[in-house]
Amino acid sequence: MAKQSQVPLAAVIKPLATLPSDEALPCVVDHGETGPIRCNRCKAYMCPSMQFIEGGRRFQCCFCSCVTEVPPHYFQHLDHTGKRVDCYDRPELSMGSYEFTATVDYCKNNKCPNPPAFIFMIDVSYNAVKSGLVSLVCEELKQLIDYLPR
Ligand SMILES: [Zn+2]
Known part of the structure; x- marks a missing residue:
């Protein structure tokens, strides 16, 4: 039986990052x-x-x-x-x-909001909800939010 590869799966996502000069705006x-x-x-x-x-x-x-x-x-x-x-x-x-x-x-x-200061991206897939990760992240964010700069 072939050994399964151990390639880590990850992604670095940078929403609203500054675009390189050779890249067009979305x-x-x-x-x-x-x-x-x-x-x-x-x-x-x-x-x-x-x-x-x-x-x-x-x-x-x-x-x-x-x-x-x-x-x-x-x-x-x-x-x-x-x-x-x-x-x-x-x-x-x-x-x-x-x-x-x-x-x-x-x-x-009916009033447009200010630009966002922070954006939180949360995995809300079935497995994330079922495992309690979404609940945990939301509870932790509620604690953290008072300490963020305004
Ligand atoms: Zn749908």
């Missing part, structure tokens, strides 16, 4: 007044891994498999491979990094 996606297209169940944002079905009238979420109706203003036909014909015109369907324009629904009292 594209900004604006879906208008209704805001970003999202999965009905888990609220995941539209991304290249969402699968369009039924001629492009619905999409299946790549995270929770929920099928969501495509809003009429976002409808597009599919090509012979099942891809939307506009997929390379839309960063959210073809690129790894892009930004969405938030609507007032994302703002408290």
Whole structure:
């Protein structure tokens, strides 16, 4: 039997990092007044891994498999491979990094928030929730938050 390799799996993610001079800014996606297209169940944002079905009238979420109706203003036909014909015109369907324009629904009292001082990324996968890691991280963050600079 072959010995399994012991390659450590890790990723270094630097959101909002300063871009190198030879790199372009991420594209900004604006879906208008209704805001970003999202999965009905888990609220995941539209991304290249969402699968369009039924001629492009619905999409299946790549995270929770929920099928969501495509809003009429976002409808597009599919090509012979099942891809939307506009997929390379839309960063959210073809690129790894892009930004969405938030609507007032994302703002408290219809007032845009200040730029974030800290961003916490928490793994909320099934295994992370089940193991108690999410609960532990949230409890620790509540303790830590009073000590962060304001
Ligand atoms: Zn979903």
